[in-house]
Amino acid sequence: MKRMMLLAMAAATLAGSALANQPVSKGDPVKGKQIVDTVCAACHGADGNSVASANPTRRGNTEAYLLTQLKNFKAGTRNNPTMMGMAATLSDADMLNVTAYFSQQKPKAREASDKTQMPLGKKIYQAGNSYTHVPACMACHGPAGKGIPDQFPRLxxxxxxxxxKQLNDFKVGTARKNPTMSDIASRMSDAEMKAVAEYISGLR
Structure with a gap:
């Protein structure tokens, strides 16, 4: 267990260093809401709490993390045709304003849809898998899934x-490229990914 936690902490330091060293100018949440209402709300909800499971909720994460994702979409380093097209229309100021708005919104509580997955999901999230060297998810994303500000997202x-889907994308390395998460996901079985996803959805 101790070895797994140390591995996760090392991964956190490496993967988060780039974000931690990027100062973020403050956006205007009022202007951001105007953009959200006309551009983002259809998929992500007016307050960042999306209804459709294919579209992530975008509330409660820090401006720095959300801004990095938008910049990755715009640069094409994160591959999603819809979001790449949306981000292409946004100026740097627009992105600052949108992320300022979303970062101030409160997440709505959600429950796991398949409670039978909870025991395995909890085990992976809290302790990882020592046999396959999968570290505990909470080492980076926190016991309650709130993440580490500016470094790791709230889940x-x-x-x-x-x-x-994101875990699978990390595993296959096509839509998302992150050495730390790709390595971790590559060691996870489909059953583990499904179970931990269900467990995470109920955290708050």
Whole structure:
């Protein structure tokens, strides 16, 4: 257990260093809401709490983390045709304003849709898998899924289907490229990914 936690902490330091060293100018949440209402709300909800499981909720994460994701979409380093098109229309100021608005919104509580997955999901999230060297998810994302500000996203109350897809994307390395998460996901079975996604969706 101790070795797994140390591995996770080392991964956190490496993966989060780039974000931690990027100062973020403050956006205007009022202007951000105007953009959200006309551009983002259809998929992510007016307050960042999306209804469709294919679209992630975008509330409660820090401006720095959300801004990095938008910049990655715009640069094409994160591959999603819809979001790449949306981000392409946003100026740097627009992105600052949108992320300022979303970062101030409160997440809505969500429950796991398949409670039978909870025991395995809890085990992976809290302790990892020592046999396959999967570290505990909470080492980076926190016991309640709130993440580490500016470094690792808030996951609690996210759609389980979305989380499972992101883990698979990290595993296959096509849509998302993150050495730390790709390595971790590559060691996870489909059953583990499904279970931990269900567990995470109920965290708050």
């Amino acid at each position: 609690g109350s996210q759609h389980a289907a979305y989380i499972a």
